[in-house]
Amino acid sequence: MMQPVGPEKIRFVQKKQRHATVTIVTCKAEARRRLQPGRSGVLGKIWKHRADYAYVLPAIAVMLVVIAYPIYYTIELSFFKTPPGLQLRDKTFIGFDNYATILTSELFWRVTWNTLVWTLGSTLIAFVLGFATALALHREFVGRSLLRAILIIPWVISAVAASYIWKWIYHSDFGIIGAVLVGLGLADRPPNFIDSVSTVLPSLIVVNIWREFPFAMIMMMAGLQTVPEQLLRAARVDGASAWQRFWHVTFPHLRNVSTVTILLLAVANFNSFIIPWIMTGGGPSNASHIWITHIYELAFGRQRWGVASAYSVLLFLTLMTLGYFYVRALSGNERQEGSP
Amino acid sequence: MTRITLGSAVLRGTVATALMASLMSTSALGAPPVDLSKWSPEYVRSIAGTQDFDTAADCAKVTPLDYKGRLTFWYQGVFEGDPDLLRQYYKDFFETFRKTYPNIQLEEQALTYNDLLDKFRTALLGNAAPMAVRLQILGGTEFASKGYLEPLKPEDVGYSTDDFWPGAMKAVTWEGVSYGIPTNNETMAFIWNADIFKRAGLDPDKAPATWDDVVKYSKQIHDKLGIAGYGLVARKNAGNTPYRFMPQLWAYGGGVFDEATANPTYEQVNLDSPQSKAALQASYDMYVRDKSVPVSALTNQQADNQPLFLAGQLGMMISHPSDYDVMLDLQKKATGADKDKAQTVIDNMRYGLIPTGPDGKRAVVFGGSNIHILKPEYVEGGKVDEPAAKAIICMWTSPEWSLKMAYAGSNPGNLNGFKTKWMKERLDNIKFLDVTTSMLPYGIPFPALPQAPEIMNIIVPDMLQNALTGAMTVDEAADDAAKRVRDLMGGL
Numbered sequence: 001m002m003q004p005v006g007p008e009k010i011r012f013v014q015k016k017q018r019h020a021t022v023t024i025v026t027c028k029a030e031a032r033r034r035l036q037p038g039r040s041g042v043l044g045k046i047w048k049h050r051a052d053y054a055y056v057l058p059a060i061a062v063m064l065v066v067i068a069y070p071i072y073y074t075i076e077l078s079f080f081k082t083p084p085g086l087q088l089r090d091k092t093f094i095g096f097d098n099y100a101t102i103l104t105s106e107l108f109w110r111v112t113w114n115t116l117v118w119t120l121g122s123t124l125i126a127f128v129l130g131f132a133t134a135l136a137l138h139r140e141f142v143g144r145s146l147l148r149a150i151l152i153i154p155w156v157i158s159a160v161a162a163s164y165i166w167k168w169i170y171h172s173d174f175g176i177i178g179a180v181l182v183g184l185g186l187a188d189r190p191p192n193f194i195d196s197v198s199t200v201l202p203s204l205i206v207v208n209i210w211r212e213f214p215f216a217m218i219m220m221m222a223g224l225q226t227v228p229e230q231l232l233r234a235a236r237v238d239g240a241s242a243w244q245r246f247w248h249v250t251f252p253h254l255r256n257v258s259t260v261t262i263l264l265l266a267v268a269n270f271n272s273f274i275i276p277w278i279m280t281g282g283g284p285s286n287a288s289h290i291w292i293t294h295i296y297e298l299a300f301g302r303q304r305w306g307v308a309s310a311y312s313v314l315l316f317l318t319l320m321t322l323g324y325f326y327v328r329a330l331s332g333n334e335r336q337e338g339s340p
Numbered sequence: 341m342t343r344i345t346l347g348s349a350v351l352r353g354t355v356a357t358a359l360m361a362s363l364m365s366t367s368a369l370g371a372p373p374v375d376l377s378k379w380s381p382e383y384v385r386s387i388a389g390t391q392d393f394d395t396a397a398d399c400a401k402v403t404p405l406d407y408k409g410r411l412t413f414w415y416q417g418v419f420e421g422d423p424d425l426l427r428q429y430y431k432d433f434f435e436t437f438r439k440t441y442p443n444i445q446l447e448e449q450a451l452t453y454n455d456l457l458d459k460f461r462t463a464l465l466g467n468a469a470p471m472a473v474r475l476q477i478l479g480g481t482e483f484a485s486k487g488y489l490e491p492l493k494p495e496d497v498g499y500s501t502d503d504f505w506p507g508a509m510k511a512v513t514w515e516g517v518s519y520g521i522p523t524n525n526e527t528m529a530f531i532w533n534a535d536i537f538k539r540a541g542l543d544p545d546k547a548p549a550t551w552d553d554v555v556k557y558s559k560q561i562h563d564k565l566g567i568a569g570y571g572l573v574a575r576k577n578a579g580n581t582p583y584r585f586m587p588q589l590w591a592y593g594g595g596v597f598d599e600a601t602a603n604p605t606y607e608q609v610n611l612d613s614p615q616s617k618a619a620l621q622a623s624y625d626m627y628v629r630d631k632s633v634p635v636s637a638l639t640n641q642q643a644d645n646q647p648l649f650l651a652g653q654l655g656m657m658i659s660h661p662s663d664y665d666v667m668l669d670l671q672k673k674a675t676g677a678d679k680d681k682a683q684t685v686i687d688n689m690r691y692g693l694i695p696t697g698p699d700g701k702r703a704v705v706f707g708g709s710n711i712h713i714l715k716p717e718y719v720e721g722g723k724v725d726e727p728a729a730k731a732i733i734c735m736w737t738s739p740e741w742s743l744k745m746a747y748a749g750s751n752p753g754n755l756n757g758f759k760t761k762w763m764k765e766r767l768d769n770i771k772f773l774d775v776t777t778s779m780l781p782y783g784i785p786f787p788a789l790p791q792a793p794e795i796m797n798i799i800v801p802d803m804l805q806n807a808l809t810g811a812m813t814v815d816e817a818a819d820d821a822a823k824r825v826r827d828l829m830g831g832l
Contacts, residue, residue: 084791085790088465167639172635172636172639173636173648173653174653192635196809281577283575283638284805285812300458301577302798305465
């Protein structure tokens with residue numbers, strides 16, 4: 001007796017045919033490749049995908065000019081001494097001396113510590129806060145859309161404007177926070193937020209978190225949409241508690257988006273220039289200098305282009321390492337999505 | 341009341357004529373248009389409005405008025421701390437230039453004091469600089485010594501070197517060659533709130549005579565009224581910091597080098613001298629020991645002190661005469677009770693000479709700006725339209741415009757500006773102008789060295805911040821700064 005052929009079976013056959021077609025094309029290309037001597041390995045692959053390369057060539061050309069050349073030039077400059085009293089063309093080759101100068105400088109290690117505190121503190125707290133907010137906003141309630149729109153405001157405000165606003169909020173003599181605390185009788189005099197070496201960095205981190213947590217919130221809200229509702233329902237039917245449902249169902253589905261969010265935040269924070277520069281200029285007494293502001297001061301304030309370039313190379317390597325993990329996390333995502 | 345303070349101070353300051361002579365190069369002693377040896381508020385009043393100048397006619401001799409060309413021009417323009425009056429004069433200048441030279445296509449760009457050096461340095465690295473630039477006085481030697489600037493002297497735009505302050509000419513001279521022309525020169529004064537003085541039990545009509553008095557007065561104001569006494573400024577990378585700390589450093593007999601002497605050689609670093617440390621100690625005493633200055637001093641600029649002063653929360657500060665106009669502008673924006681409160685502060689605003697050190701030495705930064713022409717190879721497009729550049733330089737450094745562009749806060753770079761009718765009008769309109777012109781003879785230029793911007797904008801503020809935050813002791817901070825200057829001068 002013949003089995004009835006349903007729509008699912010038809011789709012399966014179509015899919016199989018598509019695969020077959022792809023196989024035939026691949027075989028033809030392989031045959032062509034074998035027929036052309038001297039075009040094996042990488043060159044052969046490039047030749048095979050020459051049309052694809054032609055499409056991306058303009059973008060590659062632009063990237064070579066605006067990214068590759070500056071990177072090459074920065075690396076080259078990092079091996080030269082560029083005294084502040086001379087023009088850049090009068091530089092002298094000194095090998096790895098700039099790197100040695102940086103690594104033996106007490107200030108470098110202090111600034112590195114600041115950078116780590118700034119990056120880790122901002123990234124982790126912004127992520128946790130963003131995640132918590134995303135979970136809260138994932139539920140249906142009246143005014144959810146409005147609240148979501150309000151919470152995104154810090155992220156869309158210009159960082160320059162935000163820095164100036166926060167500078168006044170924190171102002172050690174005229175600040176709003178200080179005025180409120182003194183007004184309520186909670187303090188005798190306004191607290192010193194950004195004019196003290198011990199409080200300046202945490203104060204700047206708060207501003208950075210305020211600006212960044214909406215980004216984490218948006219990313220995690222997008223991630224939460226991908227958690228299968230039937231799994232959560234099934235877990236509820238099986239008697240799983242809210243925490244168990246979160247930990248065993250929701251969180252595993254968000255692992256990849258969490259990794260990507262954390263890496264993106266970390267890269268952005270390593271490179272974050274506007275808030276510390278505008279609010280404190282790296283001060284007082286270098287207490288809020290992070291790598292990027294210190295590099296700027298070395299280059300544009302003190303004209304130590306060579307040392308600043310060496311510093312930039314170190315920053316570049318650090319960011320490339322983070323970038324590697326980011327790409328790996330993305331690849332993991334794709335593998336997971338593509339797996340049967 | 342202010343006059344009494346002034347009169348006596350000017351008498352005591354006769355000694356400073358010798359210092360003024362130090363501002364003069366030998367050639368400048370030839371025949372300046374004004375007699376600098378007679379300098380006093382009375383003398384300035386006596387010469388004001390005694391001569392007429394026709395700017396367009398004068399500049400037509402340098403660049404014909406029908407000249408057709410194109411000019412890119414960057415300048416240190418007005419910023420948030422300047423009065424509206426000055427904004428209007430800047431607007432008027434460019435409108436007049438376009439009317440006077442209708443065939444010159446002018447592409448001007450205004451930058452603030454703190455941004456100009458960074459942007460200009462970056463542009464030079466990419467050979468993308470403008471054809472002409474107006475820089476702060478500190479920048480002249482840096483760019484001249486590196487070979488970015490064309491030689492340029494007042495004679496090239498129809499004036500005489502003697503028409504300009506000799507000290508200002510030093511700031512544009514490198515290895516005997518002049519590379520620019522001063523547009524304006526300034527010295528600041530000491531400002532106080534007489535009402536605050538009175539309420540704190542101080543003589544409301546008398547400025548502190550010495551820097552030690554400033555420390556004492558600041559504490560007394562803070563202790564009695566709970567507000568900040570003196571408007572200390574110690575922000576890094578901000579021109580306001582050296583302009584306020586260097587007068588104190590010099591008054592105590594210190595210095596970065598020997599720049600406060602008649603013939604500086606800049607060979608000996610003096611930041612770690614006992615006198616320099618005493619000046620730093622005075623700032624430490626106010627900020628750390630007495631807590632009598634704004635806590636925000638480490639991140640503040642003078643623009644942040646202005647609202648504090650207007651709100652009656654600050655007793656004393658150092659600034660330009662233009663601060664009076666700034667206060668009027670701010671007061672106009674205030675509403676309700678704040679408006680009346682601000683008016684009370686304005687009514688009680690007093691100007692006096694900057695205090696002396698323990699040995700009676702009085703000093704102030706001889707500041708200002710210069711205008712320069714770039715070499716073609718560093719300019720975008722590789723070409724400099726020299727006649728067009730000279731046209732704008734002639735106009736800006738003319739007696740008329742060098743006076744008008746410095747109307748509220750500074751003084752004309754071209755000494756003939758003091759003879760114009762606008763100077764007479766200015767003396768009547770701008771309150772307290774006498775005081776700052778009286779300070780001119782006490783002016784000390786920043787060291788005329790290419791390293792001066794780093795010393796003044798980074799090393800000196802770092803020294804202050806290191807001492808005031810407790811990151812270092814006063815001695816350590818001064819020693820560290822001195823070592824950094826020595827390293828810098830040694831090419832490190």
